[in-house]
Amino acid sequence: MTNDDDQTNGPRRGRGPRSVETVYMEERAAVMQALPRLSRRGFMKVSLGAMGAAAAAGVTINPHSFQPIRFVPGARAAEPGAAAGDVGGGGFRIAYISDSHLYKKELNDRFVRSLLRAVDDVNAMDPQPDFVLYGGDLAQLGQPEELDLGAEILKSVKAPLHVMVGEHDWYFDMGERWRRHFGDDNYSFDHKGVHFVVINSVVEKDFWTARGMSPMERMKTVAGLDNGKQSSFTVGDANRAWLAGDLAKVDKGTPLVVFSHSPLYKLYKNWNFWTDDADEVQALLRPFKTVTVIHGHTHQVLTNRIGNISFHGMLSTAWPWPYAPEGLPEMTIQMNRPDPFNPEDGCGDGSVIVHPDGLVDKVYGLWNRNPMTVSAKYMTSGGEADRPKVPNAKSY
Amino acid sequence: MPAGVAIDTGVAKSIASTLMAKWQAEHPDVDWEADERASRTFVPAHDNSDLIGEATQAEGHTYRNVTELDTLLWKRETEKAVVAGSRVFHSGDELGSTIAVSCDMCHPNAANTHPETYPKYQTQLGRVALLRDMINWCLVHPVRAEALSADDPKMRALEAYIISQRAGKTLAYGKH
Numbered sequence: 122m123t124n125d126d127d128q129t130n131g132p133r134r135g136r137g138p139r140s141v142e143t144v145y146m147e148e149r150a151a152v153m154q155a156l157p158r159l160s161r162r163g164f165m166k167v168s169l170g171a172m173g174a175a176a177a178a179g180v181t182i183n184p185h186s187f188q189p190i191r192f193v194p195g196a197r198a199a200e201p202g203a204a205a206g207d208v209g210g211g212g213f214r215i216a217y218i219s220d221s222h223l224y225k226k227e228l229n230d231r232f233v234r235s236l237l238r239a240v241d242d243v244n245a246m247d248p249q250p251d252f253v254l255y256g257g258d259l260a261q262l263g264q265p266e267e268l269d270l271g272a273e274i275l276k277s278v279k280a281p282l283h284v285m286v287g288e289h290d291w292y293f294d295m296g297e298r299w300r301r302h303f304g305d306d307n308y309s310f311d312h313k314g315v316h317f318v319v320i321n322s323v324v325e326k327d328f329w330t331a332r333g334m335s336p337m338e339r340m341k342t343v344a345g346l347d348n349g350k351q352s353s354f355t356v357g358d359a360n361r362a363w364l365a366g367d368l369a370k371v372d373k374g375t376p377l378v379v380f381s382h383s384p385l386y387k388l389y390k391n392w393n394f395w396t397d398d399a400d401e402v403q404a405l406l407r408p409f410k411t412v413t414v415i416h417g418h419t420h421q422v423l424t425n426r427i428g429n430i431s432f433h434g435m436l437s438t439a440w441p442w443p444y445a446p447e448g449l450p451e452m453t454i455q456m457n458r459p460d461p462f463n464p465e466d467g468c469g470d471g472s473v474i475v476h477p478d479g480l481v482d483k484v485y486g487l488w489n490r491n492p493m494t495v496s497a498k499y500m501t502s503g504g505e506a507d508r509p510k511v512p513n514a515k516s517y
Numbered sequence: 518m519p520a521g522v523a524i525d526t527g528v529a530k531s532i533a534s535t536l537m538a539k540w541q542a543e544h545p546d547v548d549w550e551a552d553e554r555a556s557r558t559f560v561p562a563h564d565n566s567d568l569i570g571e572a573t574q575a576e577g578h579t580y581r582n583v584t585e586l587d588t589l590l591w592k593r594e595t596e597k598a599v600v601a602g603s604r605v606f607h608s609g610d611e612l613g614s615t616i617a618v619s620c621d622m623c624h625p626n627a628a629n630t631h632p633e634t635y636p637k638y639q640t641q642l643g644r645v646a647l648l649r650d651m652i653n654w655c656l657v658h659p660v661r662a663e664a665l666s667a668d669d670p671k672m673r674a675l676e677a678y679i680i681s682q683r684a685g686k687t688l689a690y691g692k693h
């Protein structure tokens with residue numbers, strides 16, 4: 122089982138250095154493996170045995186209730202290489218990792234291990250992606266040691282890496298440490314005929330000075346998704362001016378892919394699933410023939426289409442967010458509600474297949490589940506064709 | 518009240534004051550309630566002002582002679598318990614997390630906590646669970662803290678906040 126969580130912290134259950142999650146997942150695995158081989162009577166025996174072990178460990182579980190995850194064997198390993206065929210002449214693939222929310226590892230090594238898992242995923246892709254995008258929120262509280270740790274881990278990504286900033290990286294020192302590691306927060310580059318833009322969309326107007334907040338108080342305020350003291354995300358005048366200038370140099374027929382941390386539309390203001398100047402930003406993108414926005418921050422499968430612009434979210438490696446209680450775009454096919462009994466469920470990484478025409482397939486590499494693809498065909502048909510499978514556990 | 522039953526002042530003490538006394542001693546200059554109210558979104562407690570006034574049927578009785586003061590007191594105290602719960606819900610320290618994780622990280626505005634679905638058979642626990650059982654499960658597992666006893670002021674406060682955030686949802690016990 123890959124789920125050996127946290128060797129150093131947390132309650133122990135009298136079984137050496139293994140964590141509650143480790144013990145729990147081992148028991149769950151043992152039961153699941155045993156299931157197919159058993160008659161009903163044998164099954165009851167195993168169940169009771171496992172329950173006894175669990176009870177001794179102080180955890181109450183009922184093994185017969187474990188719902189095995191239907192997982193296409195080898196799907197994850199095969200996925201990157203297998204789909205390369207789909208890419209066709211001139212198409213290419215990029216990979217993404219996002220929202221790792223690292224604390225220093227002495228405090229929380231679960232999040233560190235999840236980022237490592239994502240890096241392994243991406244490094245195992247065959248063929249390798251043309252580049253890897255890191256989608257922001259590398260750190261949890263913008264601490265220098267958190268960003269240093271993240272930067273160090275990301276050094277082991279084999280393919281070229283582009284990093285985007287998230288609010289958790291920024292609001293302790295207003296991006297100073299982040300920029301020292303990763304350079305400008307707005308930049309663009311061309312790759313195989315596609316114009317890529319990375320833009321800082323987490324600019325909040327000053328809510329801290331008047332309240333006399335320390336840098337840490339400011340950071341913690343922004344770090345709370347449902348903290349209403351903060352302002353809304355914007356790209357802001359300065360970054361928008363930069364974007365306008367950058368795009369002015371690009372032919373309108375050139376496929377455009379924009380990476381932003383927040384979704385560049387208005388979904389749910391209370392959680393900053395929102396960009397306040399989204400209308401102005403979209404106006405800059407609209408003249409282009411083919412536009413895709415790939416964003417972080419929402420930690421879930423999230424799909425939207427506004428005019429000719431396709432929007433795709435990225436998964437987090439740390440935890441999944443619930444869906445917003447209102448405003449969910451019609452194009453979004455939800456991912457299944459995550460299993461709270463597995464800290465990596467609902468998390469993952471993924472890739473983006475860019476077709477020769479600049480349209481993209483967005484692949485959500487959900488850990489522990491089959492990957493979910495939101496294809497260009499689904500997007501351009503307005504959700505008519507190539508619909509991803511609908512989950513049975515929708516949010517409510 | 519039946520004869521011989523005294524109000525237990527220990528139990529009657531509000532969730533909020535029990536919980537906040539220590540914190541307030543350490544932060545004498547902060548109004549914790551105002552601070553928490555400014556930081557989060559709350560659902561107001563039910564407004565009972567329609568009960569105020571001449572209670573003809575209750576004439577001569579004290580019970581159900583509702584004054585504005587009564588309704589204000591109810592609302593204030595109830596919301597205070599909820600706001601105290603919000604503080605706990607949003608604080609890894611208050612929860613005793615050993616890995617600096619708080620409930621709001623995965624449940625902003627208590628989303629996906631579904632208090633209206635309890636009691637229900639929690640498949641993974643293999644038994645019928647109450648809301649507090651699942652609060653405790655999340656405390657021990659994702660949050661890495663110690664479980665709370667059912668009458669712990671923090672548990673009571675967490676329940677208060679979680680339920681308040683889901684106000685208006687239809688009770689659907691047993692729903693998955």
Ligand SMILES: [Fe+2]
Pocket residue numbers: 220222257258287418419420437
């Ligand atoms: Fe994030």
Ligand SMILES: [Fe+2]
Pocket residue numbers: 258287288289382417418419
């Ligand atoms: Fe974010």
